[in-house]
Amino acid sequence: MTATAPREEQLWSRCAGCATLLYRKRLRRNLDVCPECGVHSRLGAPDRLRQLVDPDSFRPLPDDPADVDPIGFVDVVPYPHRLTAARTGTGLAEAVLCGTATLGGHPAALAVMDFRFLGGSLGCAVGELITRAAERALEERVPLILVTASGGARMQEGVLSLMQMATVSQAVAALREAGLLTVSVLTDPTYGGVAASFATNTDVVVAESGARMGFAGPRVIRQVTGRALPDGFQTADFLLRHGQVDMVVPRRALRGRLVALLAAGRAGRPRPVVAAAPATSPPVPRQPTPRATTTTTTTVDPPAEMADPWATVRLARHPGRPTTLDYLESAFDGFVELHGDRLGGDCPAVVGGLARLDGRPLMVIGHQKGHTTAELVSRNFGMASPAGHRKALRLMRLAARLGLPVVTLVDTPGADPGVGAEEQGQAAAIAENILALTVLPTPVVAVITGEGGSGGALALAVADRVLMLQHAVYSVISPEGCAAILWPDRSAAPQAARALRLTAPDLHRLGVVDEIVPEPADAAHADPDAAATALRDAVRANLSPLLDLPPATLVRRRRQRFRRFGAARAGNRAGAR
Numbered sequence: 001m002t003a004t005a006p007r008e009e010q011l012w013s014r015c016a017g018c019a020t021l022l023y024r025k026r027l028r029r030n031l032d033v034c035p036e037c038g039v040h041s042r043l044g045a046p047d048r049l050r051q052l053v054d055p056d057s058f059r060p061l062p063d064d065p066a067d068v069d070p071i072g073f074v075d076v077v078p079y080p081h082r083l084t085a086a087r088t089g090t091g092l093a094e095a096v097l098c099g100t101a102t103l104g105g106h107p108a109a110l111a112v113m114d115f116r117f118l119g120g121s122l123g124c125a126v127g128e129l130i131t132r133a134a135e136r137a138l139e140e141r142v143p144l145i146l147v148t149a150s151g152g153a154r155m156q157e158g159v160l161s162l163m164q165m166a167t168v169s170q171a172v173a174a175l176r177e178a179g180l181l182t183v184s185v186l187t188d189p190t191y192g193g194v195a196a197s198f199a200t201n202t203d204v205v206v207a208e209s210g211a212r213m214g215f216a217g218p219r220v221i222r223q224v225t226g227r228a229l230p231d232g233f234q235t236a237d238f239l240l241r242h243g244q245v246d247m248v249v250p251r252r253a254l255r256g257r258l259v260a261l262l263a264a265g266r267a268g269r270p271r272p273v274v275a276a277a278p279a280t281s282p283p284v285p286r287q288p289t290p291r292a293t294t295t296t297t298t299t300v301d302p303p304a305e306m307a308d309p310w311a312t313v314r315l316a317r318h319p320g321r322p323t324t325l326d327y328l329e330s331a332f333d334g335f336v337e338l339h340g341d342r343l344g345g346d347c348p349a350v351v352g353g354l355a356r357l358d359g360r361p362l363m364v365i366g367h368q369k370g371h372t373t374a375e376l377v378s379r380n381f382g383m384a385s386p387a388g389h390r391k392a393l394r395l396m397r398l399a400a401r402l403g404l405p406v407v408t409l410v411d412t413p414g415a416d417p418g419v420g421a422e423e424q425g426q427a428a429a430i431a432e433n434i435l436a437l438t439v440l441p442t443p444v445v446a447v448i449t450g451e452g453g454s455g456g457a458l459a460l461a462v463a464d465r466v467l468m469l470q471h472a473v474y475s476v477i478s479p480e481g482c483a484a485i486l487w488p489d490r491s492a493a494p495q496a497a498r499a500l501r502l503t504a505p506d507l508h509r510l511g512v513v514d515e516i517v518p519e520p521a522d523a524a525h526a527d528p529d530a531a532a533t534a535l536r537d538a539v540r541a542n543l544s545p546l547l548d549l550p551p552a553t554l555v556r557r558r559r560q561r562f563r564r565f566g567a568a569r570a571g572n573r574a575g576a577r
């Protein structure tokens with residue numbers, strides 16, 4: 001593994017599965033699968049490509065990533081130092097290799113992730129490169145193959161890394177619309193934001209033998225539930241049993257299976273493109289200031305003297321803070337709650353239904369927490385289960401069918417870190433919502449009202465306009481979770497909160513949030529009625545300019561909004577800073 005390994009270890013390596021000492025060359029000939037016990041070792045992207053594509057057919061796409069450090073992140077080491085070390089250690093520019101190639105003579109575009117590079121984490125450059133691979137597939141009308149290996153979103157790039165889940169998903173959506181086959185190959189390990197987006201919202205999901213995939217990692221789930229995990233939890237066979245992947249394929253059969261898929265995918269095409277929005281439309285340059293489409297009365301200038309982000313985190317979590325049901329009562333009229341995902345569940349952490357604003361009917365969907373411990377427990381602290389995501393999806397689609405705009409209220413610590421949620425396909429449920437929102441032909445306004453926690457929040461926040469209450473937070477990971485990974489311990493949460501740039505003024509500056517909704521003097525919990533009025537005014541002001549836009553224009557602009565968060569040098573786009 002390490003560059004300084006002694007010579008014998010380069011000739012011989014010990015199997016992680018059965019501890020047999022194996023002659024390295026023999027192992028290589030066997031595609032890095034142990035001939036004794038069948039354990040598949042992890043492959044870097046270059047080796048993986050060599051195993052999959054026809055010899056000499058790979059043409060790399062330019063991968064000149066910008067030196068992105070969009071939020072100036074420092075934990076115990078500055079992020080640029082980690083990037084440099086990863087580049088030196090792997091010889092790669094980023095955690096993904098993209099290009100075109102043929103497999104058994106069939107052309108395809110490929111993006112192959114490399115776990116050795118900062119855990120295969122999804123940052124702005126990775127998102128950009130994979131999106132370009134998808135755009136190349138669309139241009140050349142060839143299938144797209146995504147080989148995933150990732151711990152999740154790259155927390156050193158803050159919420160901008162979360163945005164990449166939407167960026168890549170909408171590129172996958174464009175291929176779907178064009179009738180082009182998309183295939184993901186899950187390799188070990190595939191977790192977090194990658195699992196909850198393009199790893200699972202493709203047409204065909206193939207898992208390599210032994211690969212593990214899930215949204216929450218086993219360590220986190222064990223910690224939260226305090227229980228031992230079932231045997232084989234989140235492994236390829238577990239995923240197959242729970243209906244989350246199409247097939248489990250051993251490495252030696254992987255290339256053949258992909259060739260067969262490409263051959264079949266070719267037979268049926270082409271279907272005419274009816275896409276509302278080609279994803280190849282020129283990217284919109286980043287705008288340093290918000291688009292001035294709304295009244296200025298609801299915009300707050302970021303105060304010169306900023307509150308400590310950790311204090312903001314605590315305000316965002318205040319038990320007295322108005323919940324989605326409170327806002328439905330106070331800021332909207334005539335709420336009729338709709339229940340159920342029609343697949344066997346009704347998640348109490350997500351509420352939604354028909355309501356009115358100024359007499360105009362709309363669909364409101366939001367996370368529901370509570371004010372007392374009993375309420376919080378009964379609502380699972382606002383952490384949606386897969387059934388909750390699927391209920392939200394059902395209501396969004398219903399809104400689109402009825403021609404109603406959608407308003408989402410986001411207030412969740414994150415998705416549900418439980419065994420059941422993983423068994424029921426949490427990653428795929430989030431991924432499907434993100435993809436569905438990128439193509440939903442009706443106006444969508446999202447408001448981060450309290451905590452916007454990771455993929456669970458994004459599943460309701462891919463919108464035409466994203467608003468954020470003044471004391472809300474929006475983050476790729478909780479400060480506690482980030483501290484536990486990058487600092488010596490969780491007590492560094494306040495430092496992590498500062499490093500993550502999760503406050504409304506930060507995110508407004510980064511272009512993730514279009515407008516900050518002011519809160520009453522002592523925050524929303526001190527005067528819920530005033531908070532409701534501010535929320536209603538902001539939603540009204542942001543929704544009305546969207547109402548007369550043709551759906552195709554809406555969808556095109558929404559995609560451009562999320563397309564601009566990528567970053568790489570080639571393609572003359574300004575970096576995300």
Ligand SMILES: [Zn+2]
Binds near residue numbers: 017018019037038
């Ligand atoms: Zn072995």
